[in-house]
Every structure is written in structure tokens, then in C-alpha cells.
Amino acid sequence: MGNELPFEQPLEELRSKIEELRRFGSEKDIDFSEEIARLEERYTQLQQEIFVQLAPAQKMQIARHPQRPTTIDYIQAIFDDYIELHGDRAYADDLAIVGGIAKLNGVPVTVVGHQKGKDTKDNIARNFGMPHPEGFRKGLRLMKQADKFRRPIITFIDTPGAYPGGAAEERGQGEAIARNLLEMATFRVPIICVVIGEGGSGGALALGVGNRVLMLENAIYSVISPNGAASILWKDASKADKAAEAMKITAQDLQEMKIIDEIIPEPNGGAHREIAIQAESVKSVLSRHLQELLSWDSEQLRQDRYDKYRKLGAFTYAQG
Amino acid sequence: MSKCPKCGAIQTSKELDKNLKVCPSCGYHMKLNARERIHMIMDEGRLFEYDADMISEDPLEFPGYADKLVKQSEKSGLRDAVVTGEGTIGGFPVVCAVMSFDFFSGSMGSVVGEKITRAVERATQKGYPLIVFSTSGGARMQESILSLMQMAKTSSALARFHDKGGLFISIFTDPTLGGVTASFAMLGDVILAEPGTIVGFAGRIVIEQTIRQKLPDNFQTAEFNLQHGQLDKVVNRKEMRNTLIKLLDLHTVKEGVSRG
Ligand SMILES: [Zn+2]
Numbered sequence: 001m002g003n004e005l006p007f008e009q010p011l012e013e014l015r016s017k018i019e020e021l022r023r024f025g026s027e028k029d030i031d032f033s034e035e036i037a038r039l040e041e042r043y044t045q046l047q048q049e050i051f052v053q054l055a056p057a058q059k060m061q062i063a064r065h066p067q068r069p070t071t072i073d074y075i076q077a078i079f080d081d082y083i084e085l086h087g088d089r090a091y092a093d094d095l096a097i098v099g100g101i102a103k104l105n106g107v108p109v110t111v112v113g114h115q116k117g118k119d120t121k122d123n124i125a126r127n128f129g130m131p132h133p134e135g136f137r138k139g140l141r142l143m144k145q146a147d148k149f150r151r152p153i154i155t156f157i158d159t160p161g162a163y164p165g166g167a168a169e170e171r172g173q174g175e176a177i178a179r180n181l182l183e184m185a186t187f188r189v190p191i192i193c194v195v196i197g198e199g200g201s202g203g204a205l206a207l208g209v210g211n212r213v214l215m216l217e218n219a220i221y222s223v224i225s226p227n228g229a230a231s232i233l234w235k236d237a238s239k240a241d242k243a244a245e246a247m248k249i250t251a252q253d254l255q256e257m258k259i260i261d262e263i264i265p266e267p268n269g270g271a272h273r274e275i276a277i278q279a280e281s282v283k284s285v286l287s288r289h290l291q292e293l294l295s296w297d298s299e300q301l302r303q304d305r306y307d308k309y310r311k312l313g314a315f316t317y318a319q320g
Numbered sequence: 321m322s323k324c325p326k327c328g329a330i331q332t333s334k335e336l337d338k339n340l341k342v343c344p345s346c347g348y349h350m351k352l353n354a355r356e357r358i359h360m361i362m363d364e365g366r367l368f369e370y371d372a373d374m375i376s377e378d379p380l381e382f383p384g385y386a387d388k389l390v391k392q393s394e395k396s397g398l399r400d401a402v403v404t405g406e407g408t409i410g411g412f413p414v415v416c417a418v419m420s421f422d423f424f425s426g427s428m429g430s431v432v433g434e435k436i437t438r439a440v441e442r443a444t445q446k447g448y449p450l451i452v453f454s455t456s457g458g459a460r461m462q463e464s465i466l467s468l469m470q471m472a473k474t475s476s477a478l479a480r481f482h483d484k485g486g487l488f489i490s491i492f493t494d495p496t497l498g499g500v501t502a503s504f505a506m507l508g509d510v511i512l513a514e515p516g517t518i519v520g521f522a523g524r525i526v527i528e529q530t531i532r533q534k535l536p537d538n539f540q541t542a543e544f545n546l547q548h549g550q551l552d553k554v555v556n557r558k559e560m561r562n563t564l565i566k567l568l569d570l571h572t573v574k575e576g577v578s579r580g
Contacts, residue, residue, distance in 0.1 A: 162502075164522030164530045169540060170548045173521040174501035181475035182507055186483070201459075202471060202502045202521070209472050223459045223468040223499075228526075233461060247464040248380055257379075259465050309476050310437070312469040313430030314379035318399060 005061045008269065011050060014043050051268050054218070056244040056253075060226065062218040063197045067272040069279065071098055071113030071156040074196065077279030078286070079104055079111060087138055091171065094135030095126045096159070097207075099142045104154070105287055107294070110146030112139045112207060113156030116197070129198075130163035133176035136206045140180050143187065152190040152290055155207040160225065162203030177206040184209035185305060188298030192289055194282065195219045195251075195260070196271075211304050212289045213259065215251040216282075217266040221259070222249040259312070262289075324348055340557045349514045349557055351494060353396065354403040354420035357453055361561050362407045367416060369405040371438060376400060376431050376463070385462035388424070396422040400431035401456070404439040406448065410565030412572070415443035417452045419493075419500070428499050429460030433470025436504055440477040449487040449568055454505040458498025458523075471503035478507045487571045489564065492519045492542065492551065510567060511551040513542035514560070519550065 004012045018039045025032040054062070062068070075082055079102035087093040099112035114131065117123025131139075139155075146153045162173055184191060193210035199221030215221065224232075226244035231237040248254070251263045264285050267274040293301065323330050327346035336343075340360060341350040352360070359365035378386045393399060401423040406415050417439045419426045436452070443450040459467040481488065490508025492501075495518035502521050505511075513519060520540040528535055538544045542554045555563045 162521060164526045166527060166531060166533075166535055166539065169520050169522065169527070172506075172548070172550050174519075175506040175550060177502035177521070178471075178475060178504070178506040181472050181503055182479045182482075185472075185476035185479040201468065202499055205468055205471060206502075209476070221465060223464050224461055229461050246380065246382055247461070249464070254465060257465065259469065306476050306480070309469060309472040312473060313434050313466055314377040314463070315374050315430045315434055316377045318373045318375050 003065070003067055003272070005058070005065070007050060007054075007058050007061075011043070011046055014039065014046060018043065047268055055241070056220070056247075056250050057226070057241040059218045059250050060220050060244055062266075062270040063220045065270060065272050068197050069271050069275045070118070071115050071158060071196070073275060074156055074194075074279055074282060075102065075111055075113075077276065078283040079109070080106075082111070085142060088134040088141055090137060091134040092132075094132050094138055096129050096131040096163070097135035097139050099139060101151070104152075104283075104290065107152070107290070108149075109152045109154050109290075110142055111154045111156070112142050113196075114159035114204075114207065116158060127163055129159045130161060131159065131203060131206075132163055132165070132168045133171040133173050136162075136176040136180050136203075139207055140176075140183055143180075143184065147187040147189055150189055152192070152293070153187065153210075154286065154290075155191070155193045155210065157193060157195045157199050157204045157208055157221075158197035159200050159203045160198055161200035162206070177202045180206040181209055185309075186302065188301060190290060190293035190296070190301055191305070192286060192293070194264070194286065195221050196282075200225060209305065209309065211293055211301060211308070212261045214262050214264055214285060214289070215254060215260045216264050216271060216278075217251055218270050219251055220244075220249040221251075221254055222247055325350070342557050347515065347556075349494065349516055351421050351455070353422045354398060354418040357418045357420075357493075358403065358416075360557075361418075361451075361453075361564070362409060362416065363411065367403065367405040367407045367418075369403060370442065371404065371435050372399070374399065374431050374435060376429055378462070379430070379466060380462070380464055382462040382464070388462070392424045396420060398423045400424075400435070401426045401428070402432045402435050404435045406442070406446075409451070409561065409568060412565070412568040413446075413448050414451050414568070415439050415446070415448045417450075419453060419455045421455045421457070421495075424460065425457035426455045426496075426500070427457055427460040427467075428470050429463040429467050430470065432460070433467075433473050436470075436474045437477045440474065440481050440504075443486055444477075444481045444484055447484075447486070449489065449571065450481065451489050451491070451564065452504065452508070453491045453493055454496045454500050455493045456496050456498060456500035456505075458500070468499065471499045474504040475507060478504055482507075482509075487568075489567055491555075491560070492517050494518055497521065497523055510553075512553050512555050512560075512563065513545065513551050514557055515542060515554050517542040519545045
């Protein structure tokens with residue numbers, strides 16, 4: 001395969017051992033079925049051990065896997081009649097964010113998401129999924145259009161973060177993110193956000209203010225990358241694993257903190273192992289939530305979004 | 321005696337205070353904490369404080385956070401990085417929030433987000449203008465995702481405030497970066513900044529490491545941001561109060577004056 005992550009090595013070794021035994025058995029006409037069955041059992045057991053208790057840093061590796069399905073993969077698999085729309089009408093077409101109009105189970109929706117590249121060339125064109133202000137403004141333009149035509153909004157979140165660059169600052173990276181947060185609060189249509197890979201900081205949140213926030217089992221969502229946190233907090237980027245642990249970046253942690261509403265399970269090893277099956281399960285969870293939200297009126301939708309974020313925070317009062 | 325960090329000029333603390341902590345030789349604006357700022361801006365230096373006893377809860381039991389909160393509080397005399405309340409400026413009633421860099425580098429955690437949101441909500445209810453002086457190094461990492469969510473919370477409250485026709489004057493003071501810039505601070509009707517203030521989303525060091533280039537000296541200064549259309553006006557500290565009064569007056573329709 002060649003796609004396995006370091007912590008998957010023992011599994012890969014066992015898998016090739018089983019295959020070797022099979023091949024050897026059939027070549028020499030020897031019956032290894034008992035031995036193979038024993039190894040298969042060991043394989044299943046090992047798989048359980050590895051994938052049931054993935055450490056946050058291991059999930060982070062899955063979330064950043066180069067073969068991990070992207071926004072475009074989900075759009076193609078889940079929606080019909082997709083038409084991609086381009087540009088922010090002010091500066092450029094930022095390919096780190098894609099979006100357009102499509103149908104979900106026959107209902108027209110607007111879909112917007114961060115887009116990482118599929119290979120080096122694509123990644124350069126898409127800036128590794130790190131938007132400039134014009135990307136956020138393109139997303140906002142499409143979402144405003146959705147609000148005008150009363151189409152539900154579906155967003156896919158998958159970015160290391162907003163691009164930290166000189167030109168991005170000159171064109172108002174902060175303003176672009178802030179504007180999206182404010183405007184997303186006002187829309188009269190259902191908004192469902194799905195964190196499919198990396199939810200990196202403000203650049204993720206800029207597409208992340210929704211009535212429902214769903215998250216794939218191995219996706220991560222955090223205020224700063226664990227590497228960044230480690231180098232700021234402990235002046236040591238190699239403590240990223242420790243930071244990943246302390247920062248509570250996994251879907252399970254975020255569900256406990258009521259940041260997200262539902263976890264969408266992934267196949268063993270991650271979404272890239274079974275892309276079609278993964279897309280199908282994303283579609284079914286999305287459809288269920290959309291079905292529910294479609295019966296709400298615009299005020300209900302806005303109030304629900306307000307209440308959802310209004311409640312987030314942990315504070316107390318000093319004694320005396 | 322104190323030495324200007326920019327030009328090295330030496331003056332007595334008394335001279336410096338009289339000059340509002342602006343260097344008389346080069347005009348460098350030194351940092352003010354929330355108390356000093358309130359004293360300088362509000363009528364009679366008075367702010368009737370909201371939520372003065374609100375403190376952080378260390379929700380993630382993040383290594384070292386609880387101790388650091390205690391130390392930051394002792395150092396600054398504040399309970400968190402923002403002071404909010406109401407008072408008058410030039411006789412105009414306002415809701416005012418003032419951030420303080422001396423508490424945890426002005427980082428935004430749940431307390432900052434909640435106090436700002438409550439201030440916005442009170443300004444909405446009372447129909448008062450909202451004045452926010454920002455300064456922040458960015459997110460309160462020790463509160464992780466909850467810190468990030470304060471951006472959505474404050475911005476949602478501002479959406480309602482703006483919808484009701486409220487006036488929000490946002491003032492950047494040195495430095496303001498990260499989540500504060502990328503949420504409430506950039507959502508003012510009028511955005512001001514003190515001279516030399518660093519305003520941005522990403523910090524200079526992160527950007528230089530990313531693009532592997534040296535950035536110009538004036539990068540992200542208030543003057544640079546003004547040039548790039550990111551704010552309305554750079555205002556000297558000694559003119560700040562009068563500028564606010566003028567803006568508040570320009571947004572007040574006096575009785576007996578016809579708008580038609
Ligand atoms: Zn000086």
C-alpha cells in the first residue's frame with residue numbers, strides 16, 4: 001500500500017505475513033489454513049487495539065493523511081447537479097475554498113468548503129487549503145446567495161488555518177474571518193457544518209458557524225495547531241503530542257464539550273480506506289439533520305445558532 | 321526615571337504620566353493597562369463595571385494554567401484581560417470595554433468572550449453606543465477550542481447589535497492580533513488605532529517563517545493598515561477622547577433638528 005502511518009506498521013507487517021503464507025501454501029500445496037486463521041484472528045485483535053484507542057496525535061496523522069477525502073470528493077459523491085461558482089467579485093478566485101450550488105436528495109443547497117490539493121501541483125494551486133481573505137469572501141458571497149434564495153448551506157471544514165502571509169494581512173485576513181462569523185449568525189437558512197479533516201483555528205471557524213456541527217471520527221478541530229501550541233507554550237515544537245493531548249482536539253473531546261453535535265464514524269484506519277462508504281455515511285447523517293432543520297422557520301434557525309454559541313465558555317465568579 | 325523603548329530618551333515618570341505615557345521626544349505610545357485607559361477616556365475617569373468578579377475556570381485542567389492565572393492576576397491587579405462597564409464620555413452614555421495586555425498578554429478566553437458579549441448585549445438593550453479598546457496577543461491556548469468559540473459568540477452578539485442600529489467604535493491599541501482582530505475588533509462601524517499599533521491576524525514571526533522573507537519594518541502598523549484600507553483613522557492618544565466625543569456627537573440626532 002505505502003499509505004500506512006507509522007502506528008499502522010504492525011498491522012501491515014501482519015497482513016503481509018498472512019499473504020505470504022497464503023501464497024507459499026498454494027505454491028507448495030501445503031495446508032496452512034489453521035495457521036492463517038490464527039493470524040487473521042490476531043490481525044482483528046490488533047486492529048481493535050490500535051484503532052479503538054487512537055491517541056490524539058495519531059488521529060491528527062489520519063486527519064492530515066494525503067489520501068484523505070477532501071471537500072470535492074464529498075461533493076461528487078453526495079450531491080447531484082453540482083455547479084461550481086468562482087471568485088469573490090473583489091480580488092480573485094481563491095482555490096483554497098470551493099463551492100457552488102447542488103442538490104441533496106433533490107433539495108437545492110449551497111455547498112462551500114476548504115479544499116486541500118490532491119498532489120503537489122494541486123496543493124500549490126490550492127495553497128494547501130489555507131485561504132487568503134478572498135477565499136473567505138468567496139465563501140461569504142456564496143452563502144449570502146444561499147440566504148437570498150433560501151437554500152440551506154452545507155460547509156465542509158478542512159484547513160490547517162488561514163494563510164499567514166504578508167498579502168493576506170494587507171487584504172484584511174482578520175476582517176474577512178470576522179465578517180463571515182457575523183454574517184453566518186444572521187442567515188435565515190439552515191447551516192450544517194462538517195469537519196472532515198483538519199479544523200485549524202479561525203480559518204476553520206470562518207466556515208463553521210452552523211445550526212449543526214458534525215465531525216468525522218478522526219477529524220481534529222483546534223484553536224492552534226498542536227505544533228504551534230507546543231512551541232509557544234513550552235518553546236519546543238517536538239512536544240506536539242503532549243499539546244495534542246492537553247488541547248482536547250478530537251471529535252470525542254469536542255462532543256463532550258458540546259462544540260459539535262454528532263460524530264460520524266470512520267472505517268478502521270480512516271476515511272481514506274473506504275471513501276465511497278465514508279461519503280455514504282456522511283450523506284445519511286447530513287440528510288437526517290437537514291430534514292429536521294427544513295421544518296424550522298428563519299427566526300428559529302437564527303435563534304438556535306445564537307443560543308448554540310452563546311452558551312460556549314467556562315467561567316465562574318470570585319469569592320468575596 | 322524611565323527610558324523610551326523606541327528612541328531611548330529618558331524622562332521622569334511624572335513627565336511621562338503627564339504626557340499620557342507618550343514619549344515627548346519621538347511620540348512612541350507606550351502600553352496602558354485597562355485602569356489607566358479608563359481613567360483617560362471616561363468622564364471623571366469612571367466606569368461602572370459589569371461582571372467585575374468573573375474569573376476563568378480552567379475548563380480543560382490545562383497543565384500550568386491555574387497557577388498562571390493566579391500569577392497574572394497578582395501582576396496586573398485584574399481578574400482577566402478585559403474590563404467592561406458603562407459610563408459617559410463627554411456626557412454621552414456608552415458601554416465600554418477595555419482590554420489589558422498586562423493580564424495574560426490580553427489573550428481571549430471564556431471570560432474575555434463572555435464579558436465582551438454581555439457588554440454588547442447590554443449596549444443593544446440600552447441603545448447605547450459601544451466603545452471597545454482592544455489589545456491582544458491572540459487566543460488563550462489553555463482554553464483551546466473554547467477560546468476559538470468566543471470569536472463566534474462575540475460576533476453573533478455584534479450581528480444583533482448592528483441589526484438594531486447600534487454604533488460600535490472599535491479602537492486598536494498595541495498590539496492586537498489573532499482571534500480578537502478576526503472577530504469583534506474588526507467589526508466596528510468606525511475603526512481607530514493609536515499610532516504605531518500592530519494590528520493583524522497572524523504574527524510577524526509566523527509570517528516570516530512561512531514565507532521565508534523579511535517583512536518591511538512598518539508591516540502591520542496602524543499606518544500600514546490605514547494605507548491598506550483596514551481602518552479609518554490613526555488617532556494620537558491625547559486626541560482620542562475628543563475624537564470619540566466628536567464621533568458620538570455626529571451619531572446623535574438632536575431634538576428640534578430636522579433630518580429632512
Ligand atoms: Zn521616544
